Amino acid sequence: LCSSNMAAPPSLNLLSEIVLINSLISFNWMSMIFLSLSSFFSCVYSLFLYSYSQHGEFYSSKFSFYQGEHREYLLLLLHWFPLNILVLKGEYLMLWI
Numbered sequence: 001l002c003s004s005n006m007a008a009p010p011s012l013n014l015l016s017e018i019v020l021i022n023s024l025i026s027f028n029w030m031s032m033i034f035l036s037l038s039s040f041f042s043c044v045y046s047l048f049l050y051s052y053s054q055h056g057e058f059y060s061s062k063f064s065f066y067q068g069e070h071r072e073y074l075l076l077l078l079h080w081f082p083l084n085i086l087v088l089k090g091e092y093l094m095l096w097i
Helices: 012-027 033-057 071-088
Strands: none
Touching: 012 033, 012 071
């Protein structure tokens, strides 16, 4: 789910960023530099938040693997599956374009 926040394929954020960037570039060509920098820094910030939340402030480089509960995996699946269905069936979201 964290990679979906970075606009990594397949994600709803990737689809929305492509549509948003196309519309803003067609409006003003000079905004492409600002948009590319803001997309890059938002990806870097998402990676930073992910690594900080998963490894903590000081990474001890010890391998620890937590066996998740069944309800945690179900919750992950129930968030991930509809998100990917929306991406794979993106034409339903693009009817207004």
